[in-house]
Amino acid sequence: MIRVAAIADLHCREDCPVRYREWYRALDDEADVFVLAGDLTHLGRPEEARALANELQEVRVPIVAVLGNHDAHSDRVPDVQAVLRDAGVWLLDDGPKEVPINGRTVGFAGTKGFCGGFGNALLTPFGEAALKAFIGETAREADCLDRGLQTLRTQYRIAVLHYAPVRDTLQGEQPELYPFLGSSLLSEPIDRHGADLVLHGHAHHGSEAGHTGRGIPVRNVALPVLKTYYTIFELGS
Amino acid sequence: VALAVEDGSLVDRIKTALATDERSGLTDVVVEVIEGIVYLRGEVESEADSAAAVAVTEEVEGVREVRSHLSLIKMRPPNTVRVELPDSRPFADDASGQR
Numbered sequence A: 001m002i003r004v005a006a007i008a009d010l011h012c013r014e015d016c017p018v019r020y021r022e023w024y025r026a027l028d029d030e031a032d033v034f035v036l037a038g039d040l041t042h043l044g045r046p047e048e049a050r051a052l053a054n055e056l057q058e059v060r061v062p063i064v065a066v067l068g069n070h071d072a073h074s075d076r077v078p079d080v081q082a083v084l085r086d087a088g089v090w091l092l093d094d095g096p097k098e099v100p101i102n103g104r105t106v107g108f109a110g111t112k113g114f115c116g117g118f119g120n121a122l123l124t125p126f127g128e129a130a131l132k133a134f135i136g137e138t139a140r141e142a143d144c145l146d147r148g149l150q151t152l153r154t155q156y157r158i159a160v161l162h163y164a165p166v167r168d169t170l171q172g173e174q175p176e177l178y179p180f181l182g183s184s185l186l187s188e189p190i191d192r193h194g195a196d197l198v199l200h201g202h203a204h205h206g207s208e209a210g211h212t213g214r215g216i217p218v219r220n221v222a223l224p225v226l227k228t229y230y231t232i233f234e235l236g237s
Numbered sequence B: 001v002a003l004a005v006e007d008g009s010l011v012d013r014i015k016t017a018l019a020t021d022e023r024s025g026l027t028d029v030v031v032e033v034i035e036g037i038v039y040l041r042g043e044v045e046s047e048a049d050s051a052a053a054v055a056v057t058e059e060v061e062g063v064r065e066v067r068s069h070l071s072l073i074k075m076r077p078p079n080t081v082r083v084e085l086p087d088s089r090p091f092a093d094d095a096s097g098q099r
Helices: A020-024 A046-056 A077-086 A129-151 A175-180 A184-193 B002-020 B047-058
Strands: A002-007 A033-037 A063-066 A089-091 A097-101 A104-111 A156-161 A197-200 A209-211 A217-220 A231-235 B030-034 B037-044 B065-072 B079-083
Touching: A002 A104, A002 A197, A020 A046, A033 A104, A033 A156, A033 A197, A046 A077, A063 A104, A063 A156, A077 A089, A104 A129, A129 A156, A129 A184, A156 A184, A197 A231, B002 B030, B002 B047, B037 B047, B047 B065
Parallel strands: A002 A033, A033 A063, A063 A089, A104 A156, A156 A197, A197 A217, A231 B079, B037 B065
Antiparallel strands: A002 A231, A097 A104, A209 A217, B030 B037
């Protein structure tokens, strides 16, 4: 059995008022790998990333992560990434990660994702340059996920995003916000290449569970939704 | 109408302050302004967050009074979810464990 612990939206600040390490100390016994699905920091400052790295230092299982919109806020993404890499976190922006677990292999592919809306309400790259750039960003993120999933050759595959790839897990959010919480463009590579599980965050008032068009399970692991410091997903026998 | 516009602007400024001030850093707080009185609602992770939200809001220009209805998120122990895999996974010939 593969045990994947996951959480998103820790929003760690420099003073880190919540002592995550108390929760994560037990994680090694309960999970085989730890996934962080974005918004690891609050304002995207390296000092915040250092505070989180400090809280994660007792975790011995592999940690894979994508960044979120908050991690980009201070325009210091490379510095935040460097701190996390130094702490041993594998950033899926650097490429997919294959993790051997109990004689099997689990592959993780992921990226931050972006906005744009869903289904018939998906924004199209038409009109002003600003709008084209906006949806172009989503398309680039979807391409990144596509490349990652395409290269994975593992028994289990898990896609990790910060933004939501489906509308299901946004239930509970204001519908006016849906276009800013994710995009169905992100679900296309998942359905194209397949995955066993999709993890995302960002939708603090959303719902926990949903599916892509092809029935692949999608889970919103935003901390305010889970109201816990991680959930463990068990795959296989 | 003028009052509503003014209060709306104040809500924006409070929400921006709550999100960007290092003491609070909160994006989930619901802010309502009624006749200059600010009502804060929602869930935060710690007492420190709750106190910081009030302090930051009080410093925003135009705020006369803050009434906090913030509550602490009731955190649960980590839970386990079983992910059911279909008998036939349409995307992979993974029966042998390779692809």
